[in-house]
Amino acid sequence: MSSILVVDDSASMRQMVVFTLKGAGYEVEEAVDGMDALKKAKLRSFNIVVTDVNMPNMDGISLIKELRGLNDYRFTPLLMLTTESGADKKQEGKAAGATGWMVKPFNPEQLLATIKKVIG
Amino acid sequence: MSIDISQFLHTFFEESFEGLDAMENNLLHMDVNSCDVEEINTIFRVAHSVKGGAATFGLKAVAEFTHSMETLLDQIRGGEKTLSDEGVDVLLRSVDVLRSMLANSKAGNELDFIESEEIKKRLDELLDKGSSKKTVMKPVVERKDDQQITNWEIKFIPETGLFKSGNDPVRMFRGLSELGIMEATVNAESLPDFESLNPEECHLSWDITISGKISKEQIAEIFEWVADDCKLTITSVEEEATAQLVENMVPEDVKIVVPIVKPMPGKEGRATQTESASIRVSIDKVDDLINMVGELVITQSMLGQLGQDFEMSKIEKLSDGLAQLERNTRELQESVMRIRMLPISFVFQRFPRIVRDLSTKLGKKVELIMNGESTELDKTVMEKIGDPLVHLVRNSLDHGIEMPEMRRKSGKDEIGLITLNAFHQGGNIVIEIIDDGKGLDKAKILEKARARGLVGSDEDFGDDKVADLIFAPGLSTAEVVSDVSGRGVGMDVVRKNIKSLGGNVEVRTEAGKGSRFTIRLPLTLAILDGQLVRVGEETYIVPLVSIIETLQIKKKYINDIAGKAQMYRLREDYIPIIRLYQSFGLKPDQEHLENGLLVVVEGDGQKAGLFVDDLLSQQQVVIKSLETNFQKVQGLSGATILGDGTVALILDISGLLASAKDSAQMQASGAAA
Numbered sequence: 001m002s003s004i005l006v007v008d009d010s011a012s013m014r015q016m017v018v019f020t021l022k023g024a025g026y027e028v029e030e031a032v033d034g035m036d037a038l039k040k041a042k043l044r045s046f047n048i049v050v051t052d053v054n055m056p057n058m059d060g061i062s063l064i065k066e067l068r069g070l071n072d073y074r075f076t077p078l079l080m081l082t083t084e085s086g087a088d089k090k091q092e093g094k095a096a097g098a099t100g101w102m103v104k105p106f107n108p109e110q111l112l113a114t115i116k117k118v119i120g
Numbered sequence: 121m122s123i124d125i126s127q128f129l130h131t132f133f134e135e136s137f138e139g140l141d142a143m144e145n146n147l148l149h150m151d152v153n154s155c156d157v158e159e160i161n162t163i164f165r166v167a168h169s170v171k172g173g174a175a176t177f178g179l180k181a182v183a184e185f186t187h188s189m190e191t192l193l194d195q196i197r198g199g200e201k202t203l204s205d206e207g208v209d210v211l212l213r214s215v216d217v218l219r220s221m222l223a224n225s226k227a228g229n230e231l232d233f234i235e236s237e238e239i240k241k242r243l244d245e246l247l248d249k250g251s252s253k254k255t256v257m258k259p260v261v262e263r264k265d266d267q268q269i270t271n272w273e274i275k276f277i278p279e280t281g282l283f284k285s286g287n288d289p290v291r292m293f294r295g296l297s298e299l300g301i302m303e304a305t306v307n308a309e310s311l312p313d314f315e316s317l318n319p320e321e322c323h324l325s326w327d328i329t330i331s332g333k334i335s336k337e338q339i340a341e342i343f344e345w346v347a348d349d350c351k352l353t354i355t356s357v358e359e360e361a362t363a364q365l366v367e368n369m370v371p372e373d374v375k376i377v378v379p380i381v382k383p384m385p386g387k388e389g390r391a392t393q394t395e396s397a398s399i400r401v402s403i404d405k406v407d408d409l410i411n412m413v414g415e416l417v418i419t420q421s422m423l424g425q426l427g428q429d430f431e432m433s434k435i436e437k438l439s440d441g442l443a444q445l446e447r448n449t450r451e452l453q454e455s456v457m458r459i460r461m462l463p464i465s466f467v468f469q470r471f472p473r474i475v476r477d478l479s480t481k482l483g484k485k486v487e488l489i490m491n492g493e494s495t496e497l498d499k500t501v502m503e504k505i506g507d508p509l510v511h512l513v514r515n516s517l518d519h520g521i522e523m524p525e526m527r528r529k530s531g532k533d534e535i536g537l538i539t540l541n542a543f544h545q546g547g548n549i550v551i552e553i554i555d556d557g558k559g560l561d562k563a564k565i566l567e568k569a570r571a572r573g574l575v576g577s578d579e580d581f582g583d584d585k586v587a588d589l590i591f592a593p594g595l596s597t598a599e600v601v602s603d604v605s606g607r608g609v610g611m612d613v614v615r616k617n618i619k620s621l622g623g624n625v626e627v628r629t630e631a632g633k634g635s636r637f638t639i640r641l642p643l644t645l646a647i648l649d650g651q652l653v654r655v656g657e658e659t660y661i662v663p664l665v666s667i668i669e670t671l672q673i674k675k676k677y678i679n680d681i682a683g684k685a686q687m688y689r690l691r692e693d694y695i696p697i698i699r700l701y702q703s704f705g706l707k708p709d710q711e712h713l714e715n716g717l718l719v720v721v722e723g724d725g726q727k728a729g730l731f732v733d734d735l736l737s738q739q740q741v742v743i744k745s746l747e748t749n750f751q752k753v754q755g756l757s758g759a760t761i762l763g764d765g766t767v768a769l770i771l772d773i774s775g776l777l778a779s780a781k782d783s784a785q786m787q788a789s790g791a792a793a
Contacts, residue, residue, distance in 0.1 A: 010169045012132035013176065020123055054168050056161075068284075075320075077286040083172055099286035100345030105175035105183075108123040117294045 002119045003027040003044075007037040007051035007063065008081070013104075017050065020108035021115065034058025038066050045072040048119050050079045050102075053089055061089070061096045068097035077118045081106075125177060130398070132173045133226045137219070139166035141469055144215045148472040152203050155196075160203070163211070164193040170218065181231055182221050188243040189214050195247070210242045212473070269333055271357040276343070277325040278350040287346050289326065295342040300332020399499055401459050409459070412452045419444050457644055461496035464542045464551070467506045468493050471513055471540060478517050485524050485535045486517060492542035497549045498644040501621055505551070505641065508614040508625075512553045512637050513538065515610065520557030520635055530632065532556070548623075548640045556634040560627070562586045587627045587635075591615040621645070622665055648743055650760075650770065652736035653719060656706040659768045660732075661741055661760065666773040668720045668727065670735060675714045688718060688729050695720065698780045699731045703755060709733045723773035728780065730771075743770065754779050 004026050008014040014030055021028045029046070031037035035057040041049065049067060053060035060080055067073040077099040082089050090101050102114055143166040146159050171186035189211065195201045217236045224231050274296075278289065296302045307325045311317070330339070339354050340347075423441045426434060468490050479486040497505075521527075521536035528534055541552040562583060569575045569589045593612040618625045623641035642648075642665075650661035677689040678697075687694040697718070701708035710716045710733055718729040741760040746753055746769075757772035 009165070010132075010173055011135050012128045012173050013169075015131055016123075016125055016128045016176065019128070023123065054165055056165065075283050075286055077288075083168070094285065094348060097285060104172045107176075108125060117291045117298075118288075120290075120294070 001025055001027055002047040003029070004115070005029050005031060005037060005041060005046040005049045005051075007031045007034065007049065007055070007060065009033050009052060009055040013052065013081075016108065017111060020111055024112050024115075026115075034060060034063035034066075037063055041067060041073065042070070046076065048077045048079065048115065049073075050081065050115070052081050053093070061093050061098075064093060064098045065096040079114070079118070129177055129226075132177055133222055134398075134400070136170050136173065136222055139169060140215050140219055140222075142166060144212065144473055145469060147208055147212050147215070148476060150203070150208055152205055152208060155203055157197070160193065160197050164190065164197050167193055179221075179225050181233070181236070182218065182225065185214070185218065185221065185236055185240055188240055188247065189218075192243055192247050201246075207246055210239065210246060213239050214243060269331065270335075271329065271331040272334060272336075272339060273353075273355050273357060274328040274330065274339065275325075275353040276328060276350060277352070278322045278346065280321040280323060282322040282346060282349050283320060285346070285349060287349065289322075289324075292342055292346070293328075296328065296330055296339070299334045299338060299342075300330050302328060302330040304328045399460065399462075405455070405458055409452075409455045412448065412455050416445075416448045416452060419448050457646065458496070460499050460644065460646070462499050462502055463494045463496050464502070464549070465493035466502055467509060468540060468542070470506075470510070474510060474513060475517060475538065478514060479521075482518065483523065484517065484521050486521055486538055487535050488538050488540070490540045495542040495544060495549060496643075497641065498646070500645050501549075501641055501643075504617065504621055505639070508617045508639075509551065509553070511610055511614050512639075513540070516553055516555040516557065516635065516637075520555035520559075522558050526558075544643070545640075549643055551639040551641070553637040553639075554634065559631045559633055559635055560587050560590065560629040562629075562631070565589050584626075584628065587629050590627065591625070622648075622663065624665075646743055647740050648760075648770065649738070650741045651719070651738050652762075652768065653700075653730070653732040654734040654736055655700045655704070655732055656708045658704070658706055659736065659762065659766070660700065661768050661770045662719060662721065662730070663757075663770070663773065664738065666721045666723055668722055670717060670719050673713045673716065673718050673731075678713055686713070690720065690727075690729070693727065695727045695729050696780065697729045697731055698776065701731075703776065703780065721773050721777075723775075723777050726777055728777050730776075741768075741770070 004021055006014060006017050006021065006028055007030075008017065009032055014032075018028050018030055029040060031040050033055040034051070037049070037051065038058065049063075051060040051063055058066075064078050064080070067076070067078060078097065080089070080093045080098050080101040081104055082093070082101050083104045090098075093101060099118070100114075102111065143163050146163050150159060167186050167190040171183050171190050174180075174182035174186060192201070192207070192211075196203050196207070217239045221231055221236060276289070276292070282289070293302070293304060305327045307327060308323075310325070311323045317323075336354055336356070343350070343352055419441060423438075423445065426438055426441060430438070471490065472488055475486055475488045516538055517536075521538070522530070522532075524534045527536065537554075537556045539552070539554040541550075541554070543550055566575070566586050566589070569592065574589065574592050591611045591614070615625055618639055618641070621641055622645070623639060625637060625639045627635060627637050629635040648661075649664040651664055651667055653660050653662055673688070679687045679689060679694065681687055686697045688697050697713065699708075700706075701711075708716075713731060716731050716733055717735060719732055719735075720727060720729050722728075741762075743758045744760055746756060746758050749759075755772055755776040756769050757775070758770045759767055760770060762768050
């Protein structure tokens, strides 16, 4: 089964995303910010990374830039969770190497549908 | 599939309240003239997370309110606006509004929109100032369902670097096939020779036909992520004649459709149930605990092995092992107790705000210094000590600290100083509230106390005893009853609450120099320092804090009064004697007072002497509730299990005194009749 790294500094959002993905049978690991995620991503490889954008220590866009620079993550789908006010963030994220984005608020079903399309 | 997202609400509320505390804290320390970017960022992130969460979990009003905050903060962060004093003020008010909105949502109450509307208006005014940017939350475009069946032709020519963004055409095909009947034809014309083929580049393109009740926007949405990395044309077969090229085509107003998540039915009940039922524990405490359990397991297996083939020659090993077991158990107990311990900063963090608001209101200048914020105490104690502390701090600010000109006249710095200290001392936590104000007016207190008949007119009082009078019921020396403090219901309630936690509060004051309130509290309510006493065959535990002294009874000090009640003369006081064997219906060793011991205790401000057979050891005991295991018993506050496995009951001194008084009155009235 595919493995997913979920990065969000908000515990409730993280819980929801993790619960949803685990419920669908994915193997899920969580990270609380970009720094934490980068550390975890280096320890093993994930099939997909889903990250919040606004986080302390290292934000989602810097994380994506860092990950794309790693050999293991050159082609890995990297998704951003943005808000509707972050239109310019999408462009910034794309430039950093993001695969795509989901706009908050989303519900668990939408999240799962998107993930399924990306990694089957 | 449907997932009940209300189960994450509790976490959302918890993290939001924490975030708001941090936000408030940052705002209070903010110097508008030299803003730290990281501070603004922290504040922004809180607003951002609360908004995101609120929108996700269906708290629409909260999401809308935070949206204005977020936009304002984003502009400040981006340098478009500068943060003004007014801005800080409005943001602080917003924190209050959000707190109450969240608290109401959590409790399942109706939200109060009057205040939130007012603050939102002020936020929007700040936003409008010098900026033309509109900040309206974009309405979500609903997908129409009255779509005609359309046949679409899509030409999809990705750029060679498509894979480098982690995109795979397969995802788009999956998406399209969900919309309708799809057929894709691959075009491999531009595929280079095998030798020069770079497998990391995409050289294929596709012609796709799809038919169904599909809008152009739906198709565009599927290609949204790769809009910049491909050439894409979407044409309906019907309008082929007027085929138009769609490049970078995602129209501005296309949105992923978001059904509004309705709050789940029955949410209210659950919200109140889980109120405060959880606790956040730092990882290192849990790690400690796991470590300790590991040690325990090792000791257990060692002892187990020893027991299998035990000979008397191994007795030393056995006693070593038992000593280790004892150590492990004690450490484990301490670790478990630590889980309930939280730093007092949870309470202290409200004070900067309270002091700021109140000093502004009173026109005083006050600096607040807090020490020992990381001092830990039990969660239950923490929850109950908050209000008394707030009262004391307000009191210091209102009555203690003088107006700036007064302070100048008396040669003090204009800015008054309130210091909050917290530290551990023995098994207690000590909290001090110190102000450098005018001190208590002892003459006035004494005068008022005499007027109320609290003390006799000719009684001579020491300074400390006078100051102590402010804790007497119904005594407030505030000349004007303000809405800050001084309703005369304050200090006695403060003392009562602190006493109910097994602690005490005292005050030292010096005219013109200030006052110091010292609160002493037990670290936890689950463990009690007790004095074991014996009555006949039974052992009882008297809380050590209630005991004033213990003495051998002298016959000449015993006074018989009406009925069967007896009083004991303790220096200038007369205290009632309570025979514990009578209270609990036991057969004692001694019925003659002069052969036993008298434990002088105090509860609810009254003293009494408990007549017991013997004093045993003093020890810490773990309190087990009688109510949960049996039922409430007058005069007993709980039970514990002693080292030898027997159960001992813990005396509730206040309750005991009250019931003794009742029975004495009954006897007295019986004797009179």
